[in-house]
Amino acid sequence: MISTAAHRAAGADLRARYARLPEGRRVRLAKPTSNLFRFPPSGERSARLDAGALNQVIEIDPAARTAWVQGMTTYEDLVDATLVHGLMPKVVPQLKTITIGGALAGLGIESSSFANGLAHESVREVEALTGDGRLLTATADNEHAELFRGLPNSYGTLGYAVSLKIDLQPVGRFVALRHLPFPDAASCADAIGSICRDGRYDGSAVDFLDGTVFHAGEQYLTVGRFTDEAPEGRGPSDYTGQQIYYRSIRRRARDLLTTRDYIWRWDTDWFWCSRALGAQHPAIRPFWPGRYRRSDVYRRLVALDRRYELSGRIQAWRGLPAEEPVIQDIEVPLERLAEFLDAFHAEIGITPVWLCPVRLDAPSGWPLYPMEPDRLYVNVGFWSAVALEPGQPMGTHNRRIEQLVADLDGHKSLYSNSYYSTEEFWRRYNGPAYRELKKRYDPGDRLPDLYDKCVRER
Incomplete structure (x- = not known):
């Protein structure tokens, strides 16, 4: 836990360090862990803003059933702090090192989402460092309500969450x-x-x-x-x-x-994905230390594999076709779920697949991820690799999924590779609303553009 005074000082320090970063270079958040599957290009020269120290719980209010936390606090730490009071966040994304600020800027979902919506819908208030260097507080009904509603799915391109107040719910044993x-x-x-x-x-x-x-x-x-x-x-x-x-x-x-x-x-075996790293093999698992059976360790191993192209080299050495990573979460309306799965099984073939129903909790929706608030969707998660046929370029399978999701009136999360054209991207993720937010909160373009970050950089 951290005192209010210490938090205020940490926020002021972050703002001061942001102001000292060199002009003319895009700014990115430096994080000790990541759950994104968009890896920055080698040689990328963005200025880095280290917010790693903003990772503490500030206050748990059991009577009001709220938590006030710094933006880099992980859900693992928050859950440990709330369970002692018989409480938990209304939606806890599946992986321990997802941060509360990250679930706001991206999209967090779990098995309570059929009733409680997406993770950011439990946020009452966010203190944000915006692209223009201001440290401000946004709520659903203050002068920064536009930012409050626009931060979800902005992926750090409008500002960074310094602290958040979120709703909690009671739990059983x-x-x-x-x-x-x-x-x-x-x-x-x-x-x-x-x-x-x-x-x-x-x-x-x-x-x-x-x-x-x-x-x-x-x-x-x-x-x-x-x-x-x-x-x-x-x-x-x-x-x-x-x-x-x-x-x-x-x-x-x-x-x-x-x-x-x-x-x-789901964290111990990264859903089922730890099998690709050998962690489920009966001859290996007993010797894989328990402290390393967790999602952040597996993700680091995948990052090393991507950096040195180890899997691709082994595939080539064995005479096997190249494989395309297909790591995605998508939402389709419930009434189109069977249609999506039938096509997915026939054309992509990844198993197992995760299903998670979600209905937005906010009646007004969220402009940068425009799902219909009164419609029941099902999130479909699939995380593996698919062989490429001779002549097929990298991205073939992901592009097919993007088209299929679009045809079924669905949406795709942006934490992994995307292949949309500029026009298609902004049509699907509300370009006009984003440009207005960028103009108001990052007019100098100090932070990356959402399309550049989510599509061009892969």
Whole structure:
């Protein structure tokens, strides 16, 4: 925890250091970890602003159910601070080192999003350092309401969150799970609609809802509810060691996790992606230290692989075709989910795939990620690589997904590679609104342009 006075001093210091950065060079935030899969180009010469010290919880107010935190605070640290009060953020993105400011500037989603929307919709107030060097406070109804609504999906191109006040919710000691199988995407989509409409399943309240698609004929919805009691003679499962959570979905119709372990159930094995690094191999896992079985470690290994092109060299040495990374989260309206999955299975073929229903909580929506507030969407997450046929350029599969999502009236998150033309990008991500925000809060273009950062730099 940090005192209010110390936080104010840290914010003033950040602003002063920003003012001293050389003119004529774009400014980027220096972070010790990242969950983006857009890697800056080699030789990139942006000025770096180190905000790493702004990583503390300032205050937890159990009565008001709010947290006041610095922008670089990780959800791992925030969850630890709130659980001791029997509280948690309304939406906790899946990976421990996602920061609260990062979930605002990007998009954070999890299994409570069917009821609570995206992570930034729990933000009451944000203190931001804007591109023009001001340190200001934005809320939904003050003179900077336009910035408050425009920061989500701006990826640090309008300003940086110095601190945020967010809403919390009460929790139980455990989360009881049911894994429900479905033989096809259409029946799975029907069940999603029913559960989200009623907020209940089989007579019980639903606090969490997500899904896992193992292949076109095998998908599961996982419904979770808070409880303070464990079934007689059975304690909670532990998927932080040798057991692997996503594999349990196929084997166990019911399960029980502590609330903390449920929140981080996907982090230990980076959903299922740790298998590509050998961490799930039965001969390797016992010797892979537990402190290194976490998403930020895996991401660093992938960054090293990208930098030195190790996987590509091994593929070539083995005489195998080149592979294109296909690492994306997209949203499609619920009624188009089966159509998307059918095409995805036929043309892309990545498995497993994650499903997460989401309906925006704010009636006015968010201008830079223009989902319809009254419409139920399903986030589909897929993170792997797909072989390229002879003559296919890098980006072939990602471009196909972008077109498919557009055809189905959906949206794509921008944390990974994108291939949109300038015109298409600004049509999909509200170019007029962005340009007005840029004019007001970064007229000197000290921060990167959103299209440059999310599309051109790959």
